[in-house]
Amino acid sequence: MKVAHVITGLGVGGAEVQLRLLLRELVGVRCEVVALTNAGEVAEGIRADGVGVTDLGMRGNRDLGVVPRLVRFIRAGRFDVVHTHLYRACVYGRVAARLAGVRAVVATEHSLGDSQIEGRPLGAGTRALYRATERLGAGTAAVSTTVAERLRDWGVPADRIHLVPNGIDPAPFRFDPAVRAAARRRLGLGRADYVVAGVGRLVPGKRFDRLVRAVAANPGTYLLLAGAGPERGNVLRIAAQSGAADRVRIVGDADGGPGVPAVLAAADLFVSPSAEEAFGLAVVEALAAGLPVLYAACPAIEDLPPQDAPGACRTGGSAEEIAAAIGRQRAAGPVRLAVPAAVGHYHIAHTADRVMDLYATALASARKK
Template sequence: MKVLHVITGLGAGGAEQQLRLLLRHLPVLCDVVTLTNPGSVADGLRADGVHVRNLGMRGNRDLGAVPRLARLIRRGSYDLVHTHLYRACIYGRVAARLAGTTVVATEHSLGRAEIEGRPLTRGTRELYLRTERLGSATVAVSDTVARRLRDWGVPAARIHTVPNGVDAAAFRFDSGLRRSTRALLGLPAAAYVVGGVGRLVPGKRFDVLIRAVAAVPDAWLVLAGDGPEAAPLRALASRLGVTGRVRFLGECGGAGSAPGVPAVLGAVDLFVSASREESFGLAVVEALAAGLPVVHAACPAVEDLPAGRVPGTTRIGSASGTTGATAELAAALRHHVEGGARRLPPPSAVDHYDIRLSSRRLMDVYAQALDTVTVPPTERAHP
């Protein structure tokens, strides 16, 4: 089986990183096309041995991208096209239909009122639904997203839940790595350090996290990620007088000097996800794999599981507005700081979200879409 993955961009982001991890475990030959922005994840994919092309779209109305992509699909003799993220799903489904190729789409970032951090409009929804009919299946990364798709009007029979996955071994706690990472970041050995990971965008509410840390004098903060809110967040930390207790790492695990996310999670004592809404909550699962207690506002990866399945997590979010959310989060931080640093055994939920299981589930979707049997492991294309 030969599969072409089409994604909107390949900068550092959750969907992009998830695609790279998934391709390491899919037992089929996979190529990747990015519509635009062949960033750091494209470099990582190439280092993994994946063939990556940049379609070079000039904007959302570059309709010439459709025939270019259709020609690429035909010439590659792909058995299946798999699209990721909104723009790639719109253009990719049309191009695959023109090329006569089966198409499957993954919905990574559908919120209640936003999609990929942008407000949902009637036109956005209508275009999505019209092109969704051109595909054979739509994959939801969580049961929460599957429900949202059904509420939109996508037929239930076309929706398949394949949760995002993690490689838990990569996040296993290492005390030696913790010491060296803390030294690298200039964190005192005895400091209680809070961690946050993700794109620095408004929906992640890192401003609330910085304000909460400012209200807890014994807490330090490490933020791993980059994005348009980087400068405003630095300015906020300065205004609140906590610059000395906050470390902005930028994009982690790339060509720069910042440590990778596993090292960051090993160095901190508590993980916080203050996002207004999430489609899955991959960083939370990674933090759980690292043995961290977690405070979260929205995380389908936790909330979709039976109560009590994920010990060590605390949900916040009852307060509204920045002031109320900050006070609620600060109270949670004080509770954890007063209890002291502790490492937890990774909960069983981490095994539930193993990337190998996600790969097998996705292969079942492929097989159903193509009406074939699943390809055996002997046909693996990548180690």
């Protein structure tokens, strides 16, 4: 089987990293990836894994010239299945696949919120275009029950929606005291310092500004943010204005800092302040690292029985509520928890199995037509 994965871009983000993990698990499938634009840092990793990546150089949301380029790519590759990821790639990818003669087209809906999709408001036009192009595919994979319910509310027929939760490889996140000590030394943190971690794109919707204010309200508490994005400058300004500039560090692979597993190893608590998530992958990664977790919204946890993630606790989303929750957690003392059942439930191998089932269903449907 030969599969083309079409994605909007390959900068660092949850959907992009999820695609790289999935590609490693699709045994017996020949895959190629095409990015409409911005074949960035994750593209380099995918290429290093041995999978080809093509950048179509799309100049903007309305660059219709990308369609014939994508049609030529799909035809030349003689793909059996086209798998699209993220809104723009789903819209253009479904159209291009149909024009290229490929009917086995599936999509993964990574980022559908109540009021926005990938940061863009959910206006009538956005909804209409989504529904119209969704019908051109064989079905849509929802990364959580929450996203599946949102798709149904949009009018996507239930029999076209397939639950395929995101997954992680737990191994890199397994707690290692030596990694913790090395990361703390590198970041200038003492052994006894209390450290909060946050992970994600530095964009307004993630509400890291509130987390900075919450940490600033807890004297002696440090914050490590692993991520990049347009809000970086604003986050650092808020840290300075709050008197916590020396206690807030933005780190990541891109600037030569420690990666996410090392950041989580260095931390004592993980906080996700985002009000709207489609899944909440970073929370699952934190649980795999044995961290207690505070979250404002996380379908990955909310879709499971409470006993599957006993270390995760929902908190209010205001800076004051987050600050109080951090204070209570710190008062209880640093703790490393046993890895909960939720982590095994969301293993990337299970995700790959469901994706393979979806490909088989799409191919069978295409043959009938």
